[in-house]
Amino acid sequence: MGKEITSREQDYSQWYNDLIIKGGLADYSAVRGCMVIKPYGYTLWENMRDVLDKMFKETGHVNAYFPLFVPKSLFEAEEKNAEGFAKECAIVTHYRLKTDPDNPGKLKVDPEAKLDEELIVRPTSEAIIWNTYKGWIQSYRDLPLLINQWANVVRWEMRTRLFLRTAEFLWQEGHTAHATKEEAIQETTKMLDVYADFVENWMALPVVKGVKTPNERFAGAEDTYCIEALMQDGKALQAGTSHFLGQNFAKAFDVKFSDKENKLDYVWATSWGVSTRLIGALVMAHSDDDGLILPPKIAPLQVVIVPIYKGDDQKAQIDAKVAEIVAALKAAGVSVKYDDSENARPGWKFAEYEMKGVPVRIAIGARDLENNVVEVARRDTKEKKSYSFDGLPQQIIALLADIQQNIYNKAKAHRDTHITSVDTWDEFVKTLDEKTGFVSAHWDGTPETEEKIKDMTKATIRCIPLNNAQEAGKCILTGNPSTQRVLFARAY
RNA sequence: CGGGAAGUAGCGCAGGCCGGUAGCGCAUCUGGUUUGGGACCAGGGGGUCGCAGGUUCGAAUCCUGUCUUCCCGACCA
Numbered sequence: 001m002g003k004e005i006t007s008r009e010q011d012y013s014q015w016y017n018d019l020i021i022k023g024g025l026a027d028y029s030a031v032r033g034c035m036v037i038k039p040y041g042y043t044l045w046e047n048m049r050d051v052l053d054k055m056f057k058e059t060g061h062v063n064a065y066f067p068l069f070v071p072k073s074l075f076e077a078e079e080k081n082a083e084g085f086a087k088e089c090a091i092v093t094h095y096r097l098k099t100d101p102d103n104p105g106k107l108k109v110d111p112e113a114k115l116d117e118e119l120i121v122r123p124t125s126e127a128i129i130w131n132t133y134k135g136w137i138q139s140y141r142d143l144p145l146l147i148n149q150w151a152n153v154v155r156w157e158m159r160t161r162l163f164l165r166t167a168e169f170l171w172q173e174g175h176t177a178h179a180t181k182e183e184a185i186q187e188t189t190k191m192l193d194v195y196a197d198f199v200e201n202w203m204a205l206p207v208v209k210g211v212k213t214p215n216e217r218f219a220g221a222e223d224t225y226c227i228e229a230l231m232q233d234g235k236a237l238q239a240g241t242s243h244f245l246g247q248n249f250a251k252a253f254d255v256k257f258s259d260k261e262n263k264l265d266y267v268w269a270t271s272w273g274v275s276t277r278l279i280g281a282l283v284m285a286h287s288d289d290d291g292l293i294l295p296p297k298i299a300p301l302q303v304v305i306v307p308i309y310k311g312d313d314q315k316a317q318i319d320a321k322v323a324e325i326v327a328a329l330k331a332a333g334v335s336v337k338y339d340d341s342e343n344a345r346p347g348w349k350f351a352e353y354e355m356k357g358v359p360v361r362i363a364i365g366a367r368d369l370e371n372n373v374v375e376v377a378r379r380d381t382k383e384k385k386s387y388s389f390d391g392l393p394q395q396i397i398a399l400l401a402d403i404q405q406n407i408y409n410k411a412k413a414h415r416d417t418h419i420t421s422v423d424t425w426d427e428f429v430k431t432l433d434e435k436t437g438f439v440s441a442h443w444d445g446t447p448e449t450e451e452k453i454k455d456m457t458k459a460t461i462r463c464i465p466l467n468n469a470q471e472a473g474k475c476i477l478t479g480n481p482s483t484q485r486v487l488f489a490r491a492y
Numbered sequence: 493c494g495g496g497a498a499g500u501a502g503c504g505c506a507g508g509c510c511g512g513u514a515g516c517g518c519a520u521c522u523g524g525u526u527u528g529g530g531a532c533c534a535g536g537g538g539g540u541c542g543c544a545g546g547u548u549c550g551a552a553u554c555c556u557g558u559c560u561u562c563c564c565g566a567c568c569a
Contacts, residue, residue, distance in 0.1 A: 155569080310527065
């Protein structure tokens with residue numbers, strides 16, 4: 001029959017893989033750790049990208065593009081950052097191949113063509129960008145510099161997973177320079193808000209905004225802010241990060257400016273990014289055992305129409321009606337596809353589009369034509385209803401909005417019921433093992449304790465929530481005094 | 493990078509121990525009947541068995557190497 005999807009209960013990881021592959025989002029490739037993003041998945045990414053890009057521009061940013069390669073000497077300039085990424089860098093050492101005399105028809109690396117200085121394939125672009133900014137910034141009048149780039153980056157991961165962790169991935173990285181510390185911090189939190197807004201309102205995925213502990217902080221940053229989402233299996237996933245970089249990169253790349261008093265100072269920096277990993281989050285947060293469930297606002301296709309007919313006469317009548325519906329929906333800004341292909345029967349198409357997560361399916365047959373209705377099925381609840389032709393576009397738009405809201409509510413209910421406050425170590429471990437999700441607990445604030453907890457339970461501190469309530473307590477592990485609870489979880 | 497599993501037609505698999513020139517289901521093509529939840533009948537096409545070496549008269553099968561993927565661990569967004 002059709003393509004079977006492994007159930008979540010049976011094998012959550014395989015379920016996730018099945019959704020990606022069978023839902024047509026991506027494919028494995030011939031390159032280790034790298035995937036092919038298929039048209040359906042890429043359209044999803046384009047939709048996400050378009051919304052984010054607009055948000056970035058509305059907040060004053062412009063796009064630019066910097067090189068894929070970073071000379072090693074630049075890469076290592078900011079030491080902490082370089083060290084943080086050193087273990088997962090791809091390196092270009094040669095620039096030419098030649099025919100192999102020992103192996104006719106084959107090529108080999110030309111040893112004569114060794115680069116004097118190796119090029120690092122960017123795992124992130126701070127180095128090349130700050131090296132460039134040095135030439136662009138002299139005065140406070142050049143600030144703030146608010147630049148974003150859409151790019152691919154490479155991180156040579158040991159273990160890869162479709163969308164969640166691939167050796168090459170697509171993302172955007174914002175890199176800004178400011179005259180004051182306050183302004184840079186403001187930028188950092190502003191972009192965090194943009195991410196939270198996007199993920200919650202477009203991807204229908206509730207997030208916790210917070211700050212990372214030093215252990216989890218981006219290498220080279222003073223502070224890393226993040227949004228954390230919760231997946232259906234109770235594991236957390238970092239959905240976006242925004243870093244306050246202080247003057248670390250300005251100092252490493254000697255980027256100074258004259259202020260209004262004609263005093264020289266290093267500029268203050270931020271960087272922030274979200275990646276195709278968000279697609280992994282989207283898939284894991286909303287989907288079910290029948291396939292993907294995609295939020296209408298970013299779904300590659302919002303409505304699919306399937307005809308049900310006997311004979312050419314009926315088909316012709318349905319075609320005519322559907323043409324009207326398609327035109328009306330398109331005019332209303334709804335993306336719609338009429339699938340009248342002959343090679344699949346209606347039931348097969350129903351299952352197929354459910355697997356692909358198309359939010360709304362319209363079925364129309366002779367019986368519907370007589371009654372002046374269509375059958376509308378929503379993917380999120382599987383509920384089916386007859387809708388009148390009259391005012392159909394408005395009803396569909398309302399339905400899409402309702403689906404968007406329902407998906408969000410469902411994810412939020414799951415998230416909210418999976419933030420558990422605990423005060424003893426037994427409860428802590430038990431909650432992680434049995435209930436899963438975020439565990440809110442006191443922590444003495446030391447990296448050593450955080451590390452110990454990680455070794456013992458595999459749980460990390462996902463974040464210290466912003467505007468966290470201050471509350472005296474005792475560390476869950478050491479019993480030492482603590483001033484606030486932090487969120488622990490096992491994470492992707 | 494360690495431990496386990498896998499790679500044979502587009503997809504899912506059998507065959508492999510015991511070497512003899514490849515098979516099943518789905519998909520696909522043709523014809524017909526069908527169409528309100530993954531249709532049915534009949535006929536047809538499609539595979540250098542991941543890749544590279546080796547053993548052998550002969551390799552999907554045995555040996556060596558290598559690549560890719562999955563699961564579990566260490567590392568990470």
